[in-house]
Amino acid sequence: MKFYSWLFPAVLLFISCQTNPQKSDGQESTSAEQYLSFENRDDQFTGGIKMIPITTKKGTFNVWTKRIGNNPTKKVLLLHGGPGMTHELYECFDGYFPQEEIEYIYYDQLGSYYSEQPDDLDLWTTERFVEEVEQVRQALGLDASNFYLLGQSWGGILAMEYAFKYQDNLRGLIISNMMSSVPEYNAYAQNVLGPQMNPEIYKEIKALEDAEDFENPRYSELLFEHYYTEHVLRMPPEDWPEAIMRTFKHANNQVYVHMQGYSEFGITGDATLKDWDVRDQLKNIAVPTLVIGAQYDTMDPEHMKWMSEEVQNGRYLYCPNGSHLSQYDDQKNYFEGVIRFIEDVDQNNF
Incomplete structure (x- = not known):
């Protein structure tokens, strides 16, 4: 299986805050026993897993979700990147959210490994994915009193688009x-990150891209050695988490290439996301919003700081040691900031 672009191609070539305060209205948070209990839950039989039917113009398909914990006021739905990757990118959340008694839901979008994977390019549109998220929300009983939406990379695009409508x-x-802009992302990748590489290496990568020789093993080799370990996950290849390797193995390249394309330096060619730009719409987001940026990310941290100032009620979380997967390579800053945001909003202190 081949792997492409912004969430890390052909990696397989190289690798064979503890207490819960009372809520401001005087209600106590869930106890540890209540948080862990499956009693009287309709997903007890499956250990929290639900296959949710999604209605589309091309028929009804099932998507996979798994709920961890119980908390009536703090429920986080996780939107993975890709498109076409999996919830496995988030498995490190198991190490942080349970002790804070934050309920969270793993979710594989339609086309991803644990969900149905229809072979129809017409399904892979941002608009249809937004309606899918809304159907998942309804099926899980999430609402404005408890529903936090966290999206990373492509999941961040989907989260923004969902917020614009819902x-x-x-x-x-x-x-x-x-x-918030693919053209801006392209410019940052090509004008800032690429030229930071060894000039000879960058020249060779660009030559392979210009020739559209993306399946050349040399292309993956150069990117992994000189780009991924700098800007995707800042760890030696042998230390990359097993969950990350699993998401590569499970990637759906049809969805990924159709929407994201092949190139590691931006979204180009016929990829459907290449012109996506919502900079002028951010001002319409009024819900409390946390924007996360990282120093070594494939995305410009200054642009993401600007996004947090552009929304009506925003906060910026900067991860000075992180890259694109800052939930792994800057965990302390990432999770402290995310948990603080959820707690502050929950207690009306945001």
Whole structure:
């Protein structure tokens, strides 16, 4: 299986805050026993897993979700990147959210590994994915009193688009490691990050791209050695988490290439996201919003700081040690900031 672009191609070539305060209205948060209990839950039999039917113009398909914990006021739906990657990018959340008694829901979007994977390019549109998220929300019983939406990379695009249409359903929005403009992302990748590389290496990568020779093993080799370990996940290849390797293995390249394209230096060619730009719409987001940027990200951290100032009620979380997967390579800053945001919104202190 081949792997492409912004969430890391052919990696397989190289690798064979603890207490919960009372709520401001005097209600106590859930106990640890209540948080962990499956009693009287309709997903007890499956250990929290629900296959949710999604209605589309091309028929009805099932998407996979798994709920962790119980908390009536703090429920976080996780939108993975890609498109076409999986919820496995978020498995490190298991190490942080449970002790804070934050309920969270893993979710594989339609076309991703644990959900149905129809072979129809007409399904892979941002607009249809937005309606899918809304159907998932309804099926899980999430609402404006408890619903936090966290999207990273492509998931950040999807989270923004969802908020533009359905923000009245949200308690809080978290945009992680995603700019609000693909043209701006392209410019940052090609004018800033690329030239930071060894000039000879960058020249060879660009030559392979210009020739559209993306399946050349040399292309993946150069990117992994000189780009991924600098800007995607800042760890030696042998230390990359097993969950990340699993999401590569499970990637759906049809969805990924159709929407994102092949190139590691921006979204180009016929990819459907290449002209996506919502900079002028950010001012319409009124729900409390956290925007996360990282120093070494594939995305411009200054642009993401600007996004947090452009929305009506925003906060910026900067990860000085992080890259695109800052939930792994800058965990302390990432999770402290995300948890603080959720707690502040929950207690009406935002």
